[in-house]
Amino acid sequence: MENNREALLQTALNLFSEKGYSSVGVQEIADKVGVGKPTLYHYFKNKEGLLRALFDSYLLVDFPQLEKATERKDDIPYTLQAVAQEFCSLAMKNPEFYCLLIHLFYSGRKDEAYLATKPYLDRLENMILQVFESAAWQLGNMNGRQNQFAHSFLGMVFEYAFSNLQEGKSLQEKDINQLIHQFMHGIYS
Template identity: 35%
Template sequence: MNNQDVLMDCALTLFSQRGYDAVGVQEIVETAGVTKPTLYHYFDSKRGLLDALLRREASQLLAAIKKASIYEGNLVLTLEKTCKAYFAFASQHTNFYQMHLSMYFSPPKSEANLAIRPYGKEQFKILSSLFIQAAEDHGNLRGRHDRYAAGFLGSINAMIGLYLNNKFELSDEVVFNTVHQFMHGIFS
């Protein structure tokens, strides 16, 4: 395993637990067992390390969501696939999803938020376009794709939040419940 990946892995662990600002470069390189110039050899700056980390991880998330959210006429099925993709990714990349969440909601002018914004926009676009496509078959959805995308993602992240706090597992049952509730509400 090369030092680039070791550095990114260590940075990911530290960032996900205490945040980008609170973790110093010194601590990262000590954890990785290398020295500072090594870090600056691979990444030009602390921010460069974060960007590389996002490129490596967030692109995987986006690819998974993009693939899962292809609409083929069955909205429930597509939402379930998408929700499942989120849950699977969050389970397999727990640290990264924690960091991703914290960056997504971080203050608008913070370094972390500026770094993740493009990926957030992209994520939102993917979900929005899903609801736009679905609105062609279900006219009563029309014109609300932004709200639906935000609401659906909010529901998913609420469940992942519970998972990250060890409240429960992200089973297929939770996938079903999340989507079913989104589609039909809590009563049915």
């Protein structure tokens, strides 16, 4: 029985990342796994519950590693490097999920999938915001723009990861170093 749950999760991830959440129905997922819709509903209640279970299985499990990367708040370049490196490392391990996450982050704010995953996305955003909040004393020109810096940083990392993963390229440490260097140059100027 547990195999059905895992098969439903994996199939949903494949289909959501390939076609988009709103283009996939529960019947299609159940058919691909070879179970009936009642089996899917037994495990996940509905399609939103299935999406949340994906986020629990991937992002919720990855949060401790991402949070650990933010620990050195006294050294903003080091911390941003560590966060970007960890995010890209996790994305390389689960490219389908991380492409889906990034896609949903930029989806419509009233979209069903966005609303279902908003608590996870907010937690990720707040984690990055806290890095900039903690560094505000170090960077005088950031004064009051911590939110803007956090969004810019997250957008830069998301774009780098998404474009490379979509093209099947690996995420190289030297490229991440250059991204952070470029971002820091913008902060300090």
